[in-house]
Amino acid sequence: MTDFSRLGVAAIRDGVAKGDFKAVEVAEALNARVAAAKALNAFIVETPEKAIAAAQAVDADRAAGTPLGKMAGVPIGMKDLFCTEGVQTTAASHILEGFVPTYESTVSANLWKAGAGMLGKLNMDQFAMGSSNETSYFGNVISPWRRNDGGNAALAPGGSSGGSSSAIAARLCPAATGTDTGGSIRQPAAFVGISGIKPTYGRCSRWGVVAFASSLDQAGPMARDVRDCAIMLEAMAGFDPKDSTSLDLPVPAWEAGLNSDLKGKRIGIPKEYRLDGIDADIAKMWDNGIAWLKDAGAEIVDISLPHTQYALPAYYIIAPAEASSNLARYDGVRFGLRDLPEGAGLQDMYAATRAAGFGEEVRRRIMIGTYVLSAGFYDAYYTQAQKVRALIARDFDNAWASCDLILAPTAPSAAFGLGEKTSDPLSMYLNDVFAVPASLAGLPAMSVPGGLSKEGLPLGLQIIGKALDEQAVLNAGLAIEQRSGFTAEAGEWW
Amino acid sequence: MSVDKDTVNKIARLSRIAISDAEADKMVGELNGILAWVEQLGEVDVSGVEPMTAVIPNKLRLRDDVVTDGDVRDKVLANAPAKEGSFFGVPKVIE
Numbered sequence A: 001m002t003d004f005s006r007l008g009v010a011a012i013r014d015g016v017a018k019g020d021f022k023a024v025e026v027a028e029a030l031n032a033r034v035a036a037a038k039a040l041n042a043f044i045v046e047t048p049e050k051a052i053a054a055a056q057a058v059d060a061d062r063a064a065g066t067p068l069g070k071m072a073g074v075p076i077g078m079k080d081l082f083c084t085e086g087v088q089t090t091a092a093s094h095i096l097e098g099f100v101p102t103y104e105s106t107v108s109a110n111l112w113k114a115g116a117g118m119l120g121k122l123n124m125d126q127f128a129m130g131s132s133n134e135t136s137y138f139g140n141v142i143s144p145w146r147r148n149d150g151g152n153a154a155l156a157p158g159g160s161s162g163g164s165s166s167a168i169a170a171r172l173c174p175a176a177t178g179t180d181t182g183g184s185i186r187q188p189a190a191f192v193g194i195s196g197i198k199p200t201y202g203r204c205s206r207w208g209v210v211a212f213a214s215s216l217d218q219a220g221p222m223a224r225d226v227r228d229c230a231i232m233l234e235a236m237a238g239f240d241p242k243d244s245t246s247l248d249l250p251v252p253a254w255e256a257g258l259n260s261d262l263k264g265k266r267i268g269i270p271k272e273y274r275l276d277g278i279d280a281d282i283a284k285m286w287d288n289g290i291a292w293l294k295d296a297g298a299e300i301v302d303i304s305l306p307h308t309q310y311a312l313p314a315y316y317i318i319a320p321a322e323a324s325s326n327l328a329r330y331d332g333v334r335f336g337l338r339d340l341p342e343g344a345g346l347q348d349m350y351a352a353t354r355a356a357g358f359g360e361e362v363r364r365r366i367m368i369g370t371y372v373l374s375a376g377f378y379d380a381y382y383t384q385a386q387k388v389r390a391l392i393a394r395d396f397d398n399a400w401a402s403c404d405l406i407l408a409p410t411a412p413s414a415a416f417g418l419g420e421k422t423s424d425p426l427s428m429y430l431n432d433v434f435a436v437p438a439s440l441a442g443l444p445a446m447s448v449p450g451g452l453s454k455e456g457l458p459l460g461l462q463i464i465g466k467a468l469d470e471q472a473v474l475n476a477g478l479a480i481e482q483r484s485g486f487t488a489e490a491g492e493w494w
Numbered sequence B: 001m002s003v004d005k006d007t008v009n010k011i012a013r014l015s016r017i018a019i020s021d022a023e024a025d026k027m028v029g030e031l032n033g034i035l036a037w038v039e040q041l042g043e044v045d046v047s048g049v050e051p052m053t054a055v056i057p058n059k060l061r062l063r064d065d066v067v068t069d070g071d072v073r074d075k076v077l078a079n080a081p082a083k084e085g086s087f088f089g090v091p092k093v094i095e
Helices: A009-018 A023-035 A048-064 A106-113 A162-169 A186-192 A226-236 A280-295 A308-329 A346-357 A360-373 A378-399 A425-432 A436-440 A470-484 B005-015 B021-043 B073-077
Strands: A043-046 A075-079 A117-122 A175-180 A195-198 A218-223 A266-270 A299-303 A405-409 A445-452 A458-465
Touching: A009 A023, A009 A048, A009 A226, A023 A043, A023 A048, A023 A075, A023 A117, A043 A162, A048 A075, A048 A117, A075 A106, A075 A162, A106 A117, A106 A175, A106 A226, A117 A162, A162 A175, A162 A186, A162 A218, A175 A186, A175 A195, A175 A226, A186 A195, A186 A445, A186 A458, A195 A226, A195 A470, A218 A226, A226 A445, A226 A470, A266 A280, A280 A299, A280 A405, A280 A445, A280 A458, A280 A470, A308 A360, A308 A378, A308 A425, A308 A436, A308 B021, A346 A360, A346 B005, A360 A378, A360 B005, A360 B021, A378 A436, A378 B021, A405 A470, A425 B021, A436 A458, A445 A470, A458 A470, B005 B021
Parallel strands: A075 A117, A075 A175, A266 A299, A266 A405
Antiparallel strands: A043 A117, A175 A218, A195 A218, A195 A445, A405 A458, A445 A458
16 A cells, blocks of 8 residues: 655656546545644644545546646645635734634645645744744644654754644655745755755745745745655746736746756855854765766856855844834734733733734844834944845846856754754844845745754755746756755654 | 833834833843844945845836725624624724
8 A cells, every 4th residue: 555655746646647546545644644743743723624625626627537737636734824715824923823814825726726735734933933943822843853862852843934844854745835034945944854945036926925024025835855846836836916026927847847967057156155163064065065966067166145144134134124014914903813901092902912912033023123114223224234135136146147056055054952042042043044145135045955964964955046047946956866865764753 | 223221112112012121121132132243234335235125126017997806894804803893893092
């Protein structure tokens, strides 16, 4: 009997299409795995009935000879940032607990139209603010991975898409949606040894996605291999008139275009990413990545991205500024939590509701954002950060004169233990040092597994591409995947 | 630039987030830590650089001026924490 947890997106889609098995069998098997993995806390809400209903529809279509979609029969996890009609959507915040959208996000609607089914809503960092999934109101997500030191220390699955990464690595689902504002797809993918791509800003509609920082937020797929990411990105992407920054461009056939022959491609190695005191395992993995891409026919060139060190501080002005504005909508009036102290007026109700509903990190970022946008400080902080952002984007533009893609580590270290970085917000922020520049420039960027650390934990290699050139990013990811021999997986302890 | 407790309380007021005295004390240190770190942006020479407004060049579209939505009052009110009839309910604001 087939172990459906071992099949990826392509294998399930093709098996269902060929009639090797029924979509309903897959949905039943994965529903059972989700139900048995409560210890990971990857899901906030489980929706087994949705997975079954979607699978039954696909099986019926196949029986009737109706053409099947790109994701037909594939059950997936949906990050709880995507509004799903009739299913609670919280962004992992108390302030949205009990919120049941009356509409469906464009990205999730695209996936259902392509034949995917929903296993449930995945846990995440609250409002996507975090790098370890420790800011969720619904509790920490636990990584299925453990260090090889015999200890059972609970490790962070990365964040903010930590429920997505944990569920995929634990084989509860073949793929899941993620969103990436400053690394929230790539860093969790790296931490658990899977792949994930953030496409060019504007490829995936933001409509119906709970907003964090609108000029940075971008949805993308996470899965166990590059082909599966390509398939799912095709199903997610596309022009949407309801998102003013949606790109009015056709969706390329990324899966059909996969080709790991990199002859003629120049890969830039940015010297500024080789930080002083870089982790030895990370440096070694990066060197291996360079060798693999060379082996695939690419030419390696040294490049400079001179403003790299300013990306993170610019991000931590721009993202909180946008968040403070976006999150003004949570007022206890139209949806979500209301905290109305005895005798309180409207203003007191706002303040009490927001104090009770937002977690500590969310409150911190709203206040930073409010400060940098306030009268007298706007130019010194916000305008300056937006100018630096323009320079960071210009760095990439200049680099494209001498290379087609950039290779770097995804994160500066392997997964850390839960609680190890929570006392110091800055040390947590620094985890996104390699991921944030591509976000600020809106460029497509992907993480693929690059090897294991000394502690036996996955490390990720990041590929950054030119705007709209997801194909080249995926192709380089495939070339690495074919050479890295990465087959490690987490032992099933839960 | 560094913030003191009065400033933190003012930011909290502007943010419409109630904070206790102890939280304000804690926030002074945290905000100053983060602000001191972002200060380094000041050393970047940005003369002649326009602040970024769109990360991918993309013109904002205009759509035809027609009604494309509406007549969904019950959906709009479905998640209201305190609705009254066909309205959102709020505490009394006018004496």
